[in-house]
Amino acid sequence: MMQPTVDPAAALAELGRVRLDEISLDDMLLRIAELASRSVPGTREVSVILVRRQAGWTAAFTGNLARELDERQYEQHRGPCLDASASGDTISVPDMAAEQRWPAWAARARAAGVGSSLSIGLPIQGSVVSALNVYGDSAHAFNPSSIASAEGFAAYAAVALANAHLYDNAATLAEQMQEAMRNRAVIEQAKGIIMGDRRCSPEEAFALLSKISQDTNRKVREVAEALVAQAVRRTRV
Template identity: 60%
Template sequence: MAQAPLPPQDALAALGRIRLDAAGVDDVLNTVADLARRSIPGAAEVSVTLLRDGTAQSVAVTGELAFRLDEWQYEQGRGPCLDASVSGDALSVPDTAGEDRWPDWGSRAAEAGVGSSLSIGLPIQEAVVGTLNVYGRAPRSFDGDSIGLAKTFAAYAAAALSNAHLYSDTAILAEQMRAAMETRAVIEQAKGIVMGERRCGPEEAFSLLAKISQDTGHKLRDVAAALVTRATGESR
């Protein structure tokens, strides 16, 4: 039986009662996902994606639909949860049926009965990169309040991951952190270049980079790096 909806303040209070030093990371993330699904207005399913060494995995899901929506992105190597993982941004898909950044995934999501989604990049903690993914049944399910609440849950998930000490080897930790930071830095550089050339805002700039990634079949980081390299060469 589905659990009853929770007022956001009750869900946040429940988060505050979790003992991060006493609970396993899987239990914490599943609790975060469940509370997010029950309290974020418009949420039908929620998942948490982790990206390690280029491999994505759903480590917490509230249902089979969320799992399938994640897996379709992993199979294609692109989608809002993967792009939000490497950029750290909050990516909104207001209408999956009309989505042009990830049209293949968007059309499959719409056919599966999901009309909109949010993917909130987790702050880098212990060299972990990932997202909190929120899926809604109807188009435009999420307003500003929903996005703000989802960011709060994402921050808590990141704190849980940090507390779990997922990477015990200091050398691996340092390398993972360096690579993750470099990836995000080059995407920010590329966004800045696009904003300067097209006189647009950061969201439009990111959408353009994501569309180029989709059209060319190249990873978002590679598209960003190529743009930065071109701009650097032209400026010399």
């Protein structure tokens, strides 16, 4: 059995020290995969998959073999990591040679030198679910102690991943709101310029901006920016 290079408690502590404002969601996923690989006894490679609306993809992996075995499951629309992500349970494949639930996938894994695997569901907020997948070289690579270690790490990782997902969504929303405010500001400036030039109402000014937008196949914001820039140039002449 391959021995861990990081004590499980140390792996949890390292994960707990990650600051969400200093790391992207993709980096958090990779950190989880790497720490699991280094702390769960018997591990050869690790992946973390995400599933949204029944479409799965491997978001982080420690080796190409893990990614390839995940992708085989996406192609077949079935397999332990997909089932674990959907149920949130731990699914063990102790011996690929004896696996009857997913025989075609197990045969491919065995041919690639993987003898056993663990898939542990990682619930995330919203419409996204996930799973931590641990692949071992030999059959029965994960004894009860290894499985308990993997489940303990996964429980902690699920919280860290959910928090990172929420933080990422909040940061994206904040950026979108800031962009919307900037767009609104420049549009209001352009409306003010039109109202001053044409002595018209705010509604008429916006209608003119919209017509120019449609006629020139540009966004209203782009038309407004051009108008404001033109007005600034006029004032400097």
